[in-house]
Amino acid sequence: MKDGELEKKLEEIVNSFLETSKGENIEVISHFDTDGITSAAIMIQALKRLDQKFSLRILKGLTKEIINSLDKNKIIFFLDLASGSLKDIQDRDLKKVYIIDHHEIDVEKIPKNVEILNPELTSKQKISSSGLTYLFCKKIDERNKEFAKIAILGMIGDMLEKEIDELNNGILEDGEIQRKRGLLIYPSTRPLNRVLEFSSNPFISGVTGNPKGVSELLREANLNQEEGKYKNLIDLTEEEMERLVTSIVLRNPEKKHQDLIGDLFLIKLFGKLEDAREISAKINACSREGRPEIAIGFCLENLEYKKKAESIHTKYKQQLISGIKFAQEQKKINGKGYIILNAKDKIKDTMIGTISSILANSTTYEEGTVIIGMGYDGKEKIKVSGRNVGRNGRNLKELLSTVMESFNGEVGGHHSAAGCLVDIKDEEEFIERIKRELEIEVIKIENHQNL
Ligand SMILES: [Mn+2]
Numbered sequence: 001m002k003d004g005e006l007e008k009k010l011e012e013i014v015n016s017f018l019e020t021s022k023g024e025n026i027e028v029i030s031h032f033d034t035d036g037i038t039s040a041a042i043m044i045q046a047l048k049r050l051d052q053k054f055s056l057r058i059l060k061g062l063t064k065e066i067i068n069s070l071d072k073n074k075i076i077f078f079l080d081l082a083s084g085s086l087k088d089i090q091d092r093d094l095k096k097v098y099i100i101d102h103h104e105i106d107v108e109k110i111p112k113n114v115e116i117l118n119p120e121l122t123s124k125q126k127i128s129s130s131g132l133t134y135l136f137c138k139k140i141d142e143r144n145k146e147f148a149k150i151a152i153l154g155m156i157g158d159m160l161e162k163e164i165d166e167l168n169n170g171i172l173e174d175g176e177i178q179r180k181r182g183l184l185i186y187p188s189t190r191p192l193n194r195v196l197e198f199s200s201n202p203f204i205s206g207v208t209g210n211p212k213g214v215s216e217l218l219r220e221a222n223l224n225q226e227e228g229k230y231k232n233l234i235d236l237t238e239e240e241m242e243r244l245v246t247s248i249v250l251r252n253p254e255k256k257h258q259d260l261i262g263d264l265f266l267i268k269l270f271g272k273l274e275d276a277r278e279i280s281a282k283i284n285a286c287s288r289e290g291r292p293e294i295a296i297g298f299c300l301e302n303l304e305y306k307k308k309a310e311s312i313h314t315k316y317k318q319q320l321i322s323g324i325k326f327a328q329e330q331k332k333i334n335g336k337g338y339i340i341l342n343a344k345d346k347i348k349d350t351m352i353g354t355i356s357s358i359l360a361n362s363t364t365y366e367e368g369t370v371i372i373g374m375g376y377d378g379k380e381k382i383k384v385s386g387r388n389v390g391r392n393g394r395n396l397k398e399l400l401s402t403v404m405e406s407f408n409g410e411v412g413g414h415h416s417a418a419g420c421l422v423d424i425k426d427e428e429e430f431i432e433r434i435k436r437e438l439e440i441e442v443i444k445i446e447n448h449q450n451l
Contacts, residue, residue: 005122013098013115014139020096025074026054029062029081031129032287034157034280036080038130039100041299042147043079046137049144058292064088080129083118086111100132126163130154131171138174148175149267150299157280161263178266178273180234183245187278188233188264192244193218195233198317200324200354202260203362204251209321221247234264234275252363270301282309285316288350323347323355327373333431338370338438340431347375349383353419360387368393370438374427381421382430388416403434 026047030040040056047054059066062081067088070076075096082089083101090111099116110116117132119125134151137144148171155161164172172179182188185199196207196214207213218230221243236244245260265276286295286309294312297305326346333340339359347355356373365371367390374382386396396418400411404420407430411420422430 013117027074028056028077031080032058032060032292034283035128035130035154037283037295038150038154039079039133042133042150046144067092128154128158128160145174153280156276180264182264184262187275189275192230200358203358209325217247282313285313323351327355340372342374345376349375349377352383353385356385356387360389365389380424385419403437
């Protein structure tokens, strides 16, 4: 590893942990996305190997209330979260806390009793929590090398796969991962027609969710069935791959050729080579459906959980495709520089953020357009997701915060992707307020350009 400082910290924290944890109860608390799930899966297997007593909790987010309910007699091990909650952790005065994370840190001084492994403190190197957890566990016991492939899934889940080489610590070799250049559509291990039909990222107009469109595209690319079956993406020759990419670019003129091509990673799971992006999406789907324990069991290569994870993922993909179709056909509020899609109960609240992102990534709207998606949560709230088309756009976190001053609810997210929860009773008023705000913004930008 290049970064000596991070390496030193790693050594320190491993030694501290081994000394402090013997015979103690450990509570592992991790984040519910793919990076958090894979971090937890690696950690609990390493703890089992140490014969360590532990419990595991997976959270959507870490709140002050949760921190204040933590057991003061346990050693708490946070993964992929907690860097932004150090103040609250200090106030709780816990026995001993370990944190492995890569998010921003909220205090200048690390509280006593807290040991933290986070590149933000040292090299600022881009690495997932799963990668850090892997390095931690490998330092504890060389045999934990077997979890390298799980660490790769977390890198991919956090879209850090371009940094894998930077890690330079043999993580790909450790995990016996195969890499191949190709079209970034997954799963590359399944027949082409199926993969294209369910491709949401990239979203291919006229092809995603449309079997007839899929056949047309494949015919155009001169890719034909062999013995009644299309080839798997991974098995295409370079030339065939090239023709396929060209046909896709023709349908999405704004997508650049190089954005569609990248590294495909194949990992061996349950004794079979699988596309790492597909596995990562599967883990994510389980968590988003509120079943993180299935995602964990799947990462531990438990066959029973594999079946459950697959059925959740299949359902999730179908919902996603029908959500996309709905979003395309549904009448939207079309303002100047913005689109509001109020899906009501037609798109689930857990799906509305993803669908808004897909709309923002499709080539339907001009750069700078704001996409606002709204979906009911089945209780009394509406989940609102804001996304910018392209890299330049308005600050959506600020925009939603301004609108939400008139309602009750918190805003989360950042510049180009933000969201909030609104009471259903405020639906109409919220739409009016946000329209007004979006229009003011346009006027401001236009004035600015006139100057
Ligand atoms: Mn992460």
